[in-house]
Amino acid sequence: MHLPHPSEIQSICILRLSALGDVCNLVPAVRFIQQQYPHIHITWVIGQAESNLLEGLEGVEFVVYAKKQGWQGLRSLRRQLAGRHFDILLHMQAALRASAVSLAIPARVRLGFDRDRAKDGQWMFSNCRIEPHSRSHVLEGFLDFVNRLGIDTKGPLCWNIPIPQSARESALKINGNHRPYMIVSPCSTQRTRNYRNWPAEKYAEVIRYAFQKWGLYTILTGGSSEVELEYAEMLQLLTPEPAIVNTIGKTDLKTLLALIDDAVTVIAPDSGPVHMATALETPAIGLYASSNPQRTGPYRSQQWVVNRYPDAVERYLGKEVSQVGWGERVRHPNVMDMISVAQVEERLNELLKVHELK
Template structure:
């Protein structure tokens, strides 16, 4: 029988290693790639997880892929009955390039001539919205006078509302609109959204989500240029006029930048424009006295399988205060309140901050320790010293961008499994606090926090 991690099911008694078999963690070849000698699970390795597939053994933290795929030949001409490549004339002069059916071949880069109205589609999640910010910066650099809109869910809108690089935030009520099959009101609201997208008269739409609903919304805009990845899921690619090839194993930021480069934006410099709210900063200063060194602990994550146990976070509080003089602050959404109650932090702001206020808190942080979650990527975008705790997900795809030295994880036969359900969660339960504290020391020293790194 196959288990939730894609391997043979384990007995309940095997969820933790027997006493005396868990060796002390040691550092692997790359900084931050913490590994531990753990007994082999009673399951075969995942397909493609051996040394032949990943250099250095199963689960080793790979560096973020930065190189683009090599050049390949153009696809053959469309045959009888196949869709023909779109011509510049057919796109009203907005884009030149190739399109047509989904193909493994790289397509010619389209060139966009001064679009007046641009729509970015990236509704969620929080970390993915952060990873899309470099595309916004690239578009604004390329076309400073264009009207740029962003379609986003209300949960993530706080990161974009009032942003100086954006002209409009379009709210997408994903949960409510998902009930269109049984709610006439939801159907009418979706029709209103589709109508407003058409009335937006967008010249260029870039779908950064790559799902059926986002591709359908791009098509509903009736924009002449609709660009997305050829690897988009759920047949979203059928709604695009142009498809851009990108390796699915590239980091999310690099995949997004492929789309920006495809429409002619410069991508040599990667920027994460996070605007600061004075009111939000004032609120944080009212809760935590300014000038006080703080370490922000973020025990939450959308998936239960991505959460390092709260008891492990609790083990960090005393060493961080005693060795580095840091006062610990727990933070996150309302769902983290129960986790924060288990952590004896000096300040507890879990469930007590809006998204702009959370950004202000992370901007003040001298250190951030977090699971693979949206706030982690906000801290990385702000350039804060951080430690990223990874378990079932792949640092190659979603580590803090160009900060792979901040990642701490165990080398497990079943990790990464990308599973939201797991009977044992060994990849995080076996990860000890001392492994995280070792990376803390390096991060503080690397970021010039000499007094804190002692």
Template sequence: MSAVMAPGVPNRICIVMMSAVGDAVHVLPVVNALKRANPNTRITWILQPAPAALVRGHRSVDEIIIFDRSRGLMAFANAAAQLAKRRFDLVINLQVYFKAGIVTGFTHAPIKLGFDRARARDLNWLFTNRKIAPSPIQHVQDQYFEFLTVLGVAPQPVEWDLGPWPQERQWQRRFVASIDGPIASIVVATSKPEKDWFPERWAVVCDALHEKFGMRVVLVGGRSARELAAERVVMERAKHKPRSELGSGLRNLVSILDASALVLSPDTGPLHMSVALDTPVISLMGYTNPKRTGPYRRFQDLIIDAYGEPGEDYPITMENRAGRMRRIETRHVLDKVQLWQDRYAGTRAR
């Protein structure tokens, strides 16, 4: 049924969002708004190990339950065992897939709020007893805000409070002191090869950032096989070798991105982390729809949109378009760097 609920934020809430880092970043303004509306509410969040490392210790997250999908069926068994001991007033299922539905089914709450049937996929809607109203597809952030609307909670001001937190500032100061110039952080790869840009082109950009813009390049991300392969190509081809901070950890990555004058990234978690930190980010987008998963209401002028055809007013959809990232040439990226220099360079106070 559609959500017919008394407005207000109850005292015990469970968030089901077990997706990747970018989605976790989009959830933070939701939990912050819930806490603003009811500072006494206790928020439990079910999520995967990687995004858990990012949000653990956040002021609005009281408890984390890990769902480690790499463990297969044991991940469900462990989640069921932990949730059997807990009672909630409200469960908010922010995911549209079947696995999130199963975990929602493990929770104990009189109200389980999820997406409307048209947007819930893989029978996910079967596991919730209240639905947000049907709506056209929006930016992911705005879709999450629809859940706040049902509760009578305003999403504004949109706050992430991602950090760096006070105990992380010392590490950040040491990192900044070790680099003799403004930092440009490059995200070398994503979770999907279709979203990646080409490392040989990143190498050209590295040299231009150094030679033309006087910047010091830092490679950031994890240590997956593709990220390490991209790092190797960049290091081999760039005349001015960047510094690699691959595998530094998500909390240190927050400090790096916060200290950066500029971030360059495909559609992946660090792009959205940069937006949350108000760090200018050049977004390289071709596979995913920028209107749905691009930077949220900031740095729209720095998007390189290879998703659409020239002049195409495409709708907001979940459609992916393969093969579009190759359309992005190094000159497109450097044009955006020039735009960043003209509009944003030197404007950030830290």
């Protein structure tokens, strides 16, 4: 299908419901559209938590889809979009649920991923596709949509995710005199057979090391799931006062952004906080063994990643990285044990020699 020139486009609807890290990676694509064609009205159909994270992003109208409400949420979305029509839908989530949601978005041009990246049959829900781009990062995949529209994405990446003053004040109350500090967000989102969490005992060793060698405090962050609360309790038992401040289950996403913005670094597995750090230009030490950091790692902190993914592919899949799918995960319960404390401490030392303590 022929795509109109960007100068002829009046309205774009972006469909990307989740997750926190992915919506962070999508923001630069939005900024390129806004920078070069500010007349285009951008509507973004998004999940509730993700909307909370990006709230206030100038020039973007957020329409929240209540994922947990199922068909009722879909009917609500239809009501919100009733009577509207978009020039182009950017279907930027290759998942069956997102494709079902796309049917509620009225648009003549429905741009989706190329056939290789159009997972869960997404290609059936689009009438136009982006160009193939093998072995690309998730962020680059979003930029491919903008490129397909004929918009240049060769300039510097820009995020400018708003952080309200109230969130900065909350962060200041949390960190208090605990400066300089690093963020440790020990857990990723729980999914079936998705083993991305590093053992709490190993985190504790790194936290003690950072405090004793560098005088670096740790602020623990995370949600209120049972696993995260267990990590918080264990890490408090294994680390001396006042080395850590526990905020797991106690902060909202804007306050988390404020904490990350003022941190020396973020240490976390493949999860939202490493991508939030990227957006805020805070270096992130990503812990990767079950997933490929070249695809899902912190985009601007690849040099700080502890990458055991190639070794995990060899040990648990009996293959080389070049022999497995680009997005293939290593689903073994012991895969994250391949990352040693010494490797993380080494990255921390290297990073602190480059970045001054705040």
